Amino acid sequence: xxxxxxxxxxxxxxxxxxxxxxxxxxxxxxxxxxxxxxxxxxxxxxxxxxxxxxxxxxxxxxxxxxxxxxxxxxxxxxxxxxxxxxxxxxxxxxxxxxxxxxxxxxxxxxxxxxxxxxxxxxxxxxxxxxxxxxxxxxxxxxxxxxxxxxxxxxxxxxxxxxxxxxxxxxxxxxxxxxxxxxxxxxxxxxxxxxxxxxxxxxxxxxxxxxxxxxxxxxxxxxxxxxxxxxxxxxxxxxxxxxxxxxxxxxxxxxxxxxxxxxxxxxxxxxxxxxxxxxxxxxxxxxxxxxxxxxxxxxxxxxxxxxxxxxxxxxxxxxxxxxxxxxxxxxxxxxxxxxxxxxxxxxxxxxxxxxxxxxxxxxxxxxxxxxxxxxx
Numbered sequence: 558x559x560x561x562x563x564x565x566x567x568x569x570x571x572x573x574x575x576x577x578x579x580x581x582x583x584x585x586x587x588x589x590x591x592x593x594x595x596x597x598x599x600x601x602x603x604x605x606x607x608x609x610x611x612x613x614x615x616x617x618x619x620x621x622x623x624x625x626x627x628x629x630x631x632x633x634x635x636x637x638x639x640x641x642x643x644x645x646x647x648x649x650x651x652x653x654x655x656x657x658x659x660x661x662x663x664x665x666x667x668x669x670x671x672x673x674x675x676x677x678x679x680x681x682x683x684x685x686x687x688x689x690x691x692x693x694x695x696x697x698x699x700x701x702x703x704x705x706x707x708x709x710x711x712x713x714x715x716x717x718x719x720x721x722x723x724x725x726x727x728x729x730x731x732x733x734x735x736x737x738x739x740x741x742x743x744x745x746x747x748x749x750x751x752x753x754x755x756x757x758x759x760x761x762x763x764x765x766x767x768x769x770x771x772x773x774x775x776x777x778x779x780x781x782x783x784x785x786x787x788x789x790x791x792x793x794x795x796x797x798x799x800x801x802x803x804x805x806x807x808x809x810x811x812x813x814x815x816x817x818x819x820x821x822x823x824x825x826x827x828x829x830x831x832x833x834x835x836x837x838x839x840x841x842x843x844x845x846x847x848x849x850x851x852x853x854x855x856x857x858x859x860x861x862x863x864x865x866x867x868x869x870x871x872x873x874x875x876x877x878x879x880x881x882x883x884x885x886x887x888x889x890x891x892x893x894x895x896x897x898x899x900x901x902x903x904x905x906x907x908x909x910x911x912x913x914x915x916x917x918x919x920x921x922x923x924x925x926x927x928x929x930x931x932x
Contacts, residue, residue: 558594558628559652562614563621564641567649570601570612571638573769573793578634579605586677589631592651593675597624602681603634608762609681610769613792628653631673637661640668683787683794686780688751690724694790695773700731700742701763703895703922708760709735716802719757723804724750732807733760738888739807739911739925740895754781757804762797769793810911810925815904818875819849823901823916826854827893829868833858834886836866843886844929849879858886880905883931884912892924 574590591602597616602609616622630653641649646663653672654660661668701720709717714736721732727749731742770777770790780787788795830845833856837843848855854872859865882905892914893901904913914924 558592558630559625559650560594560599561623561625561648561650562599564644564647564649566614566621568641570599570614571634571641573612574601574603574610575634575638576765576769577603577605577608577610579607580635586631586673586679588634589673589678590634590637591629591631591675591678593629594624594627595629596627599624602678604679604681607759607798608765609683609794609796611681611683611794615792625652629675630657630659631675631678632659632670636670683796684780685778685787685789686782688781689789690750690779690781691747691776692729692779693747693773694770694775694777696744697777698767698770698773700729700744701760701767703742704731704733704740705760705764706891706895707733707735707738707740707924711735716757716800716804718761719759719800720763721804721807722754722756722758724754726750726753732804734805734807734810737885737927738892739810739923740892741807741811741923741925743921743923755804756781756786757800757802758786758797759800766795766797769795811923812904812906812910812913815906815913817849817878817880817905819854819872819903819905820874820900821854821870821872821903823893823896823898825870826901827890829856829870830886830890830893833866833868834890836860836863837886838863842929844883844931845886845889846881846883846931848881849874851879880908882908882912883929884926885929888926889914892926895924896922 578588587605593600599614602611614622616624640661644663644666650662652660657672659670659672704720717735723730727746729744729746733740766788775790778789785796785798833845834843837858838860845856845858852871854870857867896916898916898918900916902915909928912926
């Protein structure tokens with residue numbers, strides 16, 4: 558194997574696939590990136606058994622990518638990425654000599670690395686489904702950004718560490734919860750799905766995928782299988798395992814009626830909570846108390862060791878009811894950050910019932926935060 562390639566082309570591909578390299582992996586070959594050079598295409602593959610990422614660089618002109626001889630080899634992911642990133646030259650030459658010796662050189666630099674035979678690499682198919690689902694990249698990113706934060710970090714409840722994708726017809730409903738809050742995003746697909754799906758994808762994997770996919774106008778393909786999902790975006794393939802287990806029915810958490818709806822400017826409300834939460838401490842779960850008196854919203858918090866704070870703001874309400882309720886400032890701020898609208902609505906059902914956060918400007922998104930008893 559021998560080729561010359563523009564540094565920026567190779568570096569971009571290496572950064573993408575290196576997301577699938579685990580430093581903790583007990584299988585040495587999975588610490589490497591598979592270089593497969595055939596038919597004027599360089600295919601890079603990396604996997605840690607949880608996710609697999611593959612991207613293809615095509616030789617469209619000798620100015621960007623010139624192939625002298627084909628071949629395959631596994632190169633240490635950590636070292637090849639560091640070398641390519643730090644070399645100052647515009648072009649990099651990579652050559653395999655004596656079967657498993659890799660020569661990486663430019664005009665003034667030369668690195669020699671030990672490679673691993675491609676025969677030791679696991680057989681990775683990355684096959685595509687005939688019943689793929691197409692989605693706009695921008696919408697896909699918004700789904701992940703607006704829900705992933707609400708997933709659980711507790712490995713004792715593995716199903717809650719993922720985002721639930723529920724596809725029926727042309728409606729995709731995504732839910733994320735850690736039992737104390739819920740994020741729900743509902744989007745309409747461009748085409749009706751041939752099959753219904755109800756799967757749970759690890760949220761960490763979805764976050765990693767959104768970091769490496771293309772422009773918001775691109776398309777991402779979803780290829781769903783029994784125990785895995787393959788995402789395809791241009792020359793990039795990203796495969797993730799699915800989490801086994803039934804996702805809880807979150808629909809019954811969302812109250813249908815509310816005793817009071819408060820409308821407020823999102824940024825103002827967020828900033829007031831941010832200031833009021835300064836005097837809370839972690840062990841007290843950042844508890845903030847909200848109270849309405851007419852068209853005035855009062856937010857306050859107190860700590861025996863630190864002190865107390867109170868701040869008021871003007872709001873609009875749908876009736877004359879008043880409410881007093883306490884909640885986690887962190888959870889409320891996380892929920893508010895997921896909206897990109899000017900205003901939000903807080904739907905209150907009762908002092909010990911969940912708070913719903915919605916916006917008339919974005920009806921696809923619903924956030925729910927459980928209250929905290931303070932007595």
